[in-house]
Amino acid sequence: MRFLVLSDLHANWHALDAVLNDAEGQYEQIVCCGDLVGYNAQPARVLEWTRQNCVAVIRGNHDKVVAGLEDLEWFNEVAQVAARWTIQQLSEEQLLFLRELPKGPYSLPDFTMYHGSPRDEDEYLITGREAAASFDSIQLPLNFFGHTHLEGGFFQMRGRLGAIPQLKKNESETVLELHPDIAYLINPGSVGQPRDGDPRASYAIFDSEKRTVSLRRVSYPIDATAEEIYAAGLPDVLAFRLYQGL
Ligand code: ZN
Secondary structure: OEEEEEOOOOOOHHHHHHHHHHOOOOOOEEEEOOOOOOOOOOHHHHHHHHHHHOOEEOOOHHHHHHOOOOOHHHOOHHHHHHHHHHHHHOOHHHHHHHHOOOOOOEEOOOOEEOOOOOOOOOOOOOOHHHHHHHHOOOOOOEEEOOOOOOOEEEEEEOOEEEEEOOOOOOOOEEEEEOOOOOEEEEEOOOOOOOOOOOOOEEEEEEEOOOOEEEEEEEOOOHHHHHHHHHHHOOOOHHHHHHHHOO
16 A cells, blocks of 8 residues: 655645646555645635545644644744634535544554644644654554654664754655664655755655665745735735745
8 A cells, every 4th residue: 555645734735736747647646734724815715625635645744733722822923914814715514524633643453643742732843852762652662743844754773863864955755765673754845845955845655565665855936826915915925935945
């Protein structure tokens, strides 16, 4: 089975569409590590696509805030404005869908998904120290997480920790061959708002038979997403940051 692994879609339809075109015919099932909405201007469309196409979705912190499960005050001002706007765009039924999303960890037979980290759905897993603590909490060797919007992650073999780097700017794919004695915490990166300095949409494909994870990047029409942000009256900075990938 081949899984398309997505995270942090953040209501960016054009980025999601580019990912689906790029990955077409190369997967059987789709999973999502959370944050369907927030920041960008197509929350209803991205939510409905997710609902109809993903076999497993867990909630992210933006999904929780928009669903009314967590207080807005934890967000910075720009994220608050976007969350308030997003609530207005969604139907009661769509808000209920967000409210009922399961929280990570969420396990399928071959891997476990988290939004933040194995220890806490809201933890940002960035440093080796955080990763080392996370490896103590995993059940399966293969794990996918999101939240940081940084493609890459960590691996651990006999207590030794290593980093999985993001792709170089001139690469569009790197294939990790999974080793049976190594545990992995892999971030597919963000579809809708990459923050690792590469503005291309980011995603992964896991092949459970070949035991490989491909990390991928694909360009998308950022102008189209930016225009929607301006038209919606959302803060301009949400468009500017997409061009920088920050
Ligand atoms: Zn996010």
